[in-house]
Amino acid sequence: MRVDTYKVMHWMNVRKVTAAQVAEASGVEPERFAASLSGAGDDEWPDSMAAAVARTLVIEPEKLAASGRRDLTVITRTARELHDTRRPIQRDGIHFYNYYTMAAPPGAVAPVILDILCPADRVPALNNGHMEPAITVNLGPGDIHGRWGEELTGATWQVMRANRDDDTWIVGDSYVEPSFCPHSYSLASDAPARIVSYTGHSNLASLVEDVNDWAERPAQELVEWLGEGGEDGLTPYRLAVELLARRGHTTDSAAAALGMSAGKLAAALEEGSDGVLRELASVLGFDHRLLLRPERRHDSVGKTYRDVAECRRDARRFRGYRATSLACAPHLPDLTGLYLRVDGDAGEDLRELAETHYLVTGGEVTLHWTAADGSAASARLGADGTAWVAPFVAHRWTGDGALIKLGSGRHLSYLDLYELTNTYSAAATLRRARRDGRGWGYDS
Numbered sequence: 001m002r003v004d005t006y007k008v009m010h011w012m013n014v015r016k017v018t019a020a021q022v023a024e025a026s027g028v029e030p031e032r033f034a035a036s037l038s039g040a041g042d043d044e045w046p047d048s049m050a051a052a053v054a055r056t057l058v059i060e061p062e063k064l065a066a067s068g069r070r071d072l073t074v075i076t077r078t079a080r081e082l083h084d085t086r087r088p089i090q091r092d093g094i095h096f097y098n099y100y101t102m103a104a105p106p107g108a109v110a111p112v113i114l115d116i117l118c119p120a121d122r123v124p125a126l127n128n129g130h131m132e133p134a135i136t137v138n139l140g141p142g143d144i145h146g147r148w149g150e151e152l153t154g155a156t157w158q159v160m161r162a163n164r165d166d167d168t169w170i171v172g173d174s175y176v177e178p179s180f181c182p183h184s185y186s187l188a189s190d191a192p193a194r195i196v197s198y199t200g201h202s203n204l205a206s207l208v209e210d211v212n213d214w215a216e217r218p219a220q221e222l223v224e225w226l227g228e229g230g231e232d233g234l235t236p237y238r239l240a241v242e243l244l245a246r247r248g249h250t251t252d253s254a255a256a257a258l259g260m261s262a263g264k265l266a267a268a269l270e271e272g273s274d275g276v277l278r279e280l281a282s283v284l285g286f287d288h289r290l291l292l293r294p295e296r297r298h299d300s301v302g303k304t305y306r307d308v309a310e311c312r313r314d315a316r317r318f319r320g321y322r323a324t325s326l327a328c329a330p331h332l333p334d335l336t337g338l339y340l341r342v343d344g345d346a347g348e349d350l351r352e353l354a355e356t357h358y359l360v361t362g363g364e365v366t367l368h369w370t371a372a373d374g375s376a377a378s379a380r381l382g383a384d385g386t387a388w389v390a391p392f393v394a395h396r397w398t399g400d401g402a403l404i405k406l407g408s409g410r411h412l413s414y415l416d417l418y419e420l421t422n423t424y425s426a427a428a429t430l431r432r433a434r435r436d437g438r439g440w441g442y443d444s
Contacts, residue, residue: 116193143191304332354407368395
């Protein structure tokens with residue numbers, strides 16, 4: 001098993017045990033275990049040794065496994081390599097889709113391209129949706145029908161149009177969808193069509209994984225609590241009641257601690273009064289931003305749509321490229337997308353806070369980046385070429401072509417950014433935490 005020794009050290013710190021104690025409890029020779037920990041990161045361990053150490057640390061062996069992403073900066077996949085990933089899908093008694101997978105690291109969520117094969121004279125069978133929110137773009141050349149519900153309405157049955165005008169770098173309509181939104185697609189004419197769909201990282205995934213281990217009654221209590229607010233959901237007042245209760249306060253006692261009436265505090269929670277919320281959070285120790293009402297922008301099934309005309313109106317110069325935004329929504333802040341037009345070598349670096357995926361939709365372009373060893377690297381890609389770029393990796397595009405740029409929340413997510421803005425001495429904390437092999441200092 002390939003083990004990340006930094007993960008081993010982390011769990012030793014969590015369990016407050018020394019290397020000698022782990023070696024003794026695991027039945028591993030102390031010298032051998034110490035030598036294994038001295039390696040810089042990924043190391044091959046016998047499965048029996050990894051299992052014994054995991055048992056000692058009271059975790060599953062998978063929690064010690066290396067990710068396979070060590071020092072990755074950029075991954076590219078040519079059009080031929082993309083086409084080699086083709087998987088035909090049968091649904092509703094017909095050849096419904098072909099799936100293709102874009103470039104991504106091992107084990108990572110990657111955008112997929114779908115050939116839409118359901119004919120125009122047929123209402124496409126719905127899927128069951130998925131936990132990850134998604135951003136989807138019609139790649140054309142034809143229009144498609146999108147379906148998002150059993151009953152066909154203006155919100156659940158809509159034509160996603162392709163762009164057949166001169167500015168074809170703006171390929172087609174796009175939309176973002178929430179978790180578990182049923183969806184399906186069919187052709188809108190005899191013209192062929194494809195989509196790119198990015199089921200991005202779900203910030204709920206770790207919570208759901210944990211809730212799956214809860215007993216049935218507490219899990220149901222959570223769902224009922226979330227549903228008590230009806231259409232208003234988890235309002236600031238309802239959340240404040242729970243945050244205060246964890247700190248041994250009612251709204252009355254919290255108001256008294258601030259020297260105000262309970263009515264004034266209730267009004268401040270309802271109105272989102274910044275000054276009062278900040279004071280309350282500072283005194284009682286929580287993040288006041290949790291009590292600000294979120295912005296939402298979506299239709300009756302939860303999707304947010306953007307057509308070609310909107311993209312065309314929004315087209316702008318950005319760091320030496322032509323750019324316009326794909327569909328986006330404030331309640332899904334990690335899903336981002338751009339159309340990019342590359343024209344020559346004037347494009348500047350596009351270093352990002354989070355991982356980025358690219359699809360070349362036309363022409364021929366070259367991706368330039370800084371490799372892990374600091375050297376300059378490049379790759380030339382034609383239409384259907386794809387690339388994955390890690391966070392904070394300087395990269396740029398040259399040539400003559402068009403791109404779709406997609407991002408989601410696999411670090412840095414907006415939740416990561418919330419945490420970092422709260423972290424005392426964030427730079428020093430991350431500097432110490434990254435590949436930390438020092439431990440707590442109990443070993444001689």
